[in-house]
Amino acid sequence: MVFPNGTVALKEANLEVAPGEFISLIGPSGCGKTTLLRLLADLIQPTSGQIRIGGKSPEEARKSRAYGYVFQAPTLMEWRTVLANVMLPLEIMGFPGPERRARAEKMLALVGLEKFARHYPWQLSGGMQQRVSIARALAFDPQLLFMDEPFGALDEITRENLNLELLRLWRETGKTIVFVTHSIPEAVFLSTRIVVMTPRPGKIETVIPVDLPQPRTFETRETTRFFELATAVREALRKGHGYEVAE
Amino acid sequence: MKKWTVFAVLACFLVGSLAGAQQNLIKVNLQLKWFPQAQFAGFFVAKERGFYRAQGLDVTLLPIGDQSPIQVVQSGAADFGTTWIADLLTARERGIPVVHIAQIFQRSGFTLVALKSTGIKDICRDMKGKSVGVWPSGNEYPAVALFRKCGLTSSLDPRATNPDVTAVTYPFDPALVFPDKVQLVSAMIYNEVNQIAGLGYDESKVDIFKLADLGINLLEDLLFTTERVLNDRNFKGSGLTGRQVAARLIRATLQGWNWAVANQAETVEKYVLPVCGNTCKGSGTRADAKEHQTWQMAEVAKLYNAGATTKGWAGFLVPADYQASVRLLREQGILTRDPPAATVDYGPWELATGKRARDWK
Amino acid sequence: MKGWSLLVMGFALQIAFIVRWWKEVEVAPLGLRLLIALGVLLLGVGLARVAAQFAHARNPLLGFTPAALTLLALLVTAEALLRAYQVPPGLVPTPTRVVATLHGVRDVLLQDAYQTVLKEALVGYLIGCSLGVLTAFLVSRYLFLERGFLPYATLFSSIPIVALAPVLVKMVGIDWPSKAAICAITVYFPVVVNTFRGLTEVSPMSLDLMRSYAASEVQQYRWLRLPNALPFIFNALKLGTTLAMIGAIVGEFFGANGQGLGFRIQIEAGRFGFDIVWAAIIVASAVGIAWYGLVAWVERRLTGWHVSFRNG
Numbered sequence A: 001m002v003f004p005n006g007t008v009a010l011k012e013a014n015l016e017v018a019p020g021e022f023i024s025l026i027g028p029s030g031c032g033k034t035t036l037l038r039l040l041a042d043l044i045q046p047t048s049g050q051i052r053i054g055g056k057s058p059e060e061a062r063k064s065r066a067y068g069y070v071f072q073a074p075t076l077m078e079w080r081t082v083l084a085n086v087m088l089p090l091e092i093m094g095f096p097g098p099e100r101r102a103r104a105e106k107m108l109a110l111v112g113l114e115k116f117a118r119h120y121p122w123q124l125s126g127g128m129q130q131r132v133s134i135a136r137a138l139a140f141d142p143q144l145l146f147m148d149e150p151f152g153a154l155d156e157i158t159r160e161n162l163n164l165e166l167l168r169l170w171r172e173t174g175k176t177i178v179f180v181t182h183s184i185p186e187a188v189f190l191s192t193r194i195v196v197m198t199p200r201p202g203k204i205e206t207v208i209p210v211d212l213p214q215p216r217t218f219e220t221r222e223t224t225r226f227f228e229l230a231t232a233v234r235e236a237l238r239k240g241h242g243y244e245v246a247e
Numbered sequence B: 001m002k003k004w005t006v007f008a009v010l011a012c013f014l015v016g017s018l019a020g021a022q023q024n025l026i027k028v029n030l031q032l033k034w035f036p037q038a039q040f041a042g043f044f045v046a047k048e049r050g051f052y053r054a055q056g057l058d059v060t061l062l063p064i065g066d067q068s069p070i071q072v073v074q075s076g077a078a079d080f081g082t083t084w085i086a087d088l089l090t091a092r093e094r095g096i097p098v099v100h101i102a103q104i105f106q107r108s109g110f111t112l113v114a115l116k117s118t119g120i121k122d123i124c125r126d127m128k129g130k131s132v133g134v135w136p137s138g139n140e141y142p143a144v145a146l147f148r149k150c151g152l153t154s155s156l157d158p159r160a161t162n163p164d165v166t167a168v169t170y171p172f173d174p175a176l177v178f179p180d181k182v183q184l185v186s187a188m189i190y191n192e193v194n195q196i197a198g199l200g201y202d203e204s205k206v207d208i209f210k211l212a213d214l215g216i217n218l219l220e221d222l223l224f225t226t227e228r229v230l231n232d233r234n235f236k237g238s239g240l241t242g243r244q245v246a247a248r249l250i251r252a253t254l255q256g257w258n259w260a261v262a263n264q265a266e267t268v269e270k271y272v273l274p275v276c277g278n279t280c281k282g283s284g285t286r287a288d289a290k291e292h293q294t295w296q297m298a299e300v301a302k303l304y305n306a307g308a309t310t311k312g313w314a315g316f317l318v319p320a321d322y323q324a325s326v327r328l329l330r331e332q333g334i335l336t337r338d339p340p341a342a343t344v345d346y347g348p349w350e351l352a353t354g355k356r357a358r359d360w361k
Numbered sequence C: 001m002k003g004w005s006l007l008v009m010g011f012a013l014q015i016a017f018i019v020r021w022w023k024e025v026e027v028a029p030l031g032l033r034l035l036i037a038l039g040v041l042l043l044g045v046g047l048a049r050v051a052a053q054f055a056h057a058r059n060p061l062l063g064f065t066p067a068a069l070t071l072l073a074l075l076v077t078a079e080a081l082l083r084a085y086q087v088p089p090g091l092v093p094t095p096t097r098v099v100a101t102l103h104g105v106r107d108v109l110l111q112d113a114y115q116t117v118l119k120e121a122l123v124g125y126l127i128g129c130s131l132g133v134l135t136a137f138l139v140s141r142y143l144f145l146e147r148g149f150l151p152y153a154t155l156f157s158s159i160p161i162v163a164l165a166p167v168l169v170k171m172v173g174i175d176w177p178s179k180a181a182i183c184a185i186t187v188y189f190p191v192v193v194n195t196f197r198g199l200t201e202v203s204p205m206s207l208d209l210m211r212s213y214a215a216s217e218v219q220q221y222r223w224l225r226l227p228n229a230l231p232f233i234f235n236a237l238k239l240g241t242t243l244a245m246i247g248a249i250v251g252e253f254f255g256a257n258g259q260g261l262g263f264r265i266q267i268e269a270g271r272f273g274f275d276i277v278w279a280a281i282i283v284a285s286a287v288g289i290a291w292y293g294l295v296a297w298v299e300r301r302l303t304g305w306h307v308s309f310r311n312g
Helices: A035-041 A058-063 A082-092 A097-110 A126-138 A154-171 A184-190 A218-222 A226-241 B001-023 B038-048 B070-077 B087-094 B140-149 B192-198 B242-262 B265-271 B288-304 B307-310 B319-331 B346-351 C004-021 C030-054 C060-084 C095-104 C106-141 C141-149 C150-157 C159-173 C176-200 C206-213 C217-253 C261-269 C276-302
Strands: A023-026 A067-070 A145-148 A176-181 A193-198 A203-209 B027-031 B057-062 B080-085 B099-101 B108-117 B131-132 B164-167 B184-188 B205-210 B222-226
Touching: A023 A035, A023 A184, A035 A176, A035 C095, A067 A126, A067 C206, A082 A097, A082 A126, A082 C217, A097 A145, A126 A145, A126 A154, A145 B070, A154 A184, A154 A218, A176 C261, A184 A218, A184 A226, A184 B242, A193 A226, A203 C106, A218 A226, A218 B205, A226 B001, A226 C159, B027 B070, B027 B242, B038 B057, B038 B242, B038 B265, B038 C150, B057 B319, B070 B080, B070 B099, B070 B222, B087 B140, B087 B222, B087 B319, B099 B242, B099 B307, B099 B346, B108 B140, B108 B192, B131 B140, B140 B319, B164 C261, B192 B205, B242 B288, B242 B346, B265 B288, B288 C159, B288 C176, C004 C060, C030 C060, C060 C095, C095 C106, C095 C276, C106 C141, C106 C150, C106 C176, C106 C217, C106 C276, C141 C150, C150 C176, C159 C176, C159 C217, C176 C217, C206 C217, C217 C261, C217 C276, C261 C276
Parallel strands: A023 A176, A023 A193, A067 A145, A145 A176, B027 B057, B027 B080, B131 B164, B131 B184
Antiparallel strands: A193 A203, B080 B222, B099 B222, B108 B184, B108 B205
């Protein structure tokens, strides 16, 4: 990936993701992890290289509505109620009225917000808003979920609760998730594999499989294996001198 | 040595008297009713030929702005002004203490003009449902009086719903509304009549109704001031009373008018054309300032040289004419009561001319 | 309760003087004028105390009471002073005279309002607003318009377009369409600029979101840009009601067809009929406030979600 001004954002990024996996991309700021995710989602185009999603190009995948995307901020429409926000993609995609409603209500129940259907986004906390945005991404039932540091702006407690909830969702829906984070514990706790990236130019340093047993709980974070994996990730990051680079 | 001293003393005298003359001139603002044009020829002559200066006055002639002359004089921005009698009397009735001090024009020059093709032959009979063009700010009274006399209501009357005659206001140029928007348009005999002719509607194509002929003989250009000015014991610190200043102003103004009427060509050339800008040319084919103003000067001279003026009483408000104007305005409900006696003050005119009003026969 | 008694005494004093001096034509003697001054003092202190009582009123009607009382006190005091000093009605008419005139000439003023508001201001407003919104859509869509046109629109929206009134009256004529044209132009530019801001000030993430849904451009406008622009549009629509009223009234000053509030104001100001002028101003203000209120009401219905309407 080379930007028009010549900056190389991403260089060596060879990666294959199997269906049902939970992949985390981790690295310091500027390592190209968000860029990689946006390339996968066809929000930007690569200058060279090849990406296939279920055999399709990213553009074809986007146009066939193959993925849901969760942004760093909830990005809810402030003029719509919580329920109407979850229905938004369904309206755009032309789902019939009654089905829209049924699906949206089901998704809200899935994230535990059915009681807030009639509220407006500003009446919800940041964590709740991000749960609405996850419900919205799942509403049209895409097989693939891209998540770009969705919990980065939340406090530690909320974040750990949402991590647990996300894992439950992942188990219940069987989606493939590609998750960008800069938090080592979060990556270790959530993922089946961790892709460690290093900056300037961004490249994949190593891929670390996570063999923590499922289902994971709050106690998982206190196991020795969790610490070993976290240490492995940290050392991989240090090896790429990623820690030196700050923006 | 002696020669030099004499010279120095003389020089001092000269400078001193010049400076003194500058200092002793009394600053007077006079608000004209319209833009500079031959209608005010006498004022321009009095100023430029030094008649005002000879009376110790430094007169500034103000062209019309967005306020009526009465508003300007009432506010104190001008000390004296020219306006029409209906405007003056209605303002007086509403409590504005304005005072008539000299009558410049002895006859009315207000006309209404219609295209012959409109078929308007008798205004009273034919104007129902038609439109008339008027200038606002007190210039609409002659037309209002005429329609009232005819028994027609007009949209100038705030108490008439669905009026018989629609009054259209427009700024200055009759070409804005005539003949497309209005069937009848206000025109001064000395100005707009020629402008309309210049638009291609000369005397063969239009009928000109003189309001005086229709029984609406309301006096026009007159000099007025306020009670405040007249009763001033020391006008702007000059040592003269307001009354004395008014008398001097009248004296020089009449002098200017007499000169202008006697020397019309020179007046237009030297004193009117240099002060009048874009607004003093005619319209269309007659859009030539000199031609239009020469014609206007002749027409205006007829209004000045009439009535009392012909008997050597220029500037005199003939009591019978005044009473006729008051009676007309009262009959048509434009005035609800007779104006107080203080509305007309012959004092300054008497002081200026040495005549006495009660000697008028 | 003490504030109330002061207030009642103040009003009583002023009204007693007005009744006493109703038919007089002389300037009131010093003693009576001092009584008016005392009345003003009582009203002032009384109002201050009463207003303090209402400071925490929840009911909006109750909260409005001090303002209404202040207006009433001002009117009564003005009436008393104008009568005490025998100010000519050709300069400042007394409030009672204005009210009586308002009642007397109400039919003509309603006709005038019909001409000025429904024909000139409203037609111009509707044309200006719809063209403005349409233009903003095009400008937000085509970059060359944003570069080539928007700077002028921004410039024009911050200068008093009403100065064009005499030119337009001369160009379009003295009938109502020239005034509608003035209103349309004065309203147009603020609507363009505000609507454009509303259509374009959307977060890049929202745009990415729409892209991830493979939303078409029409869908992007329908679901994202237009709703986002509504509060901006309504700001311009509310401002537009005021601009349109000003445009219509001022436009009539430069030529009118025998009707209209501006025509009436101009004619009557020229002949010192200030009671009618004030009556016309009252009608214009009432209509202007009602119109603004109507647009604000629609705004509340359509954009009740907006941050400016949140309370807790």
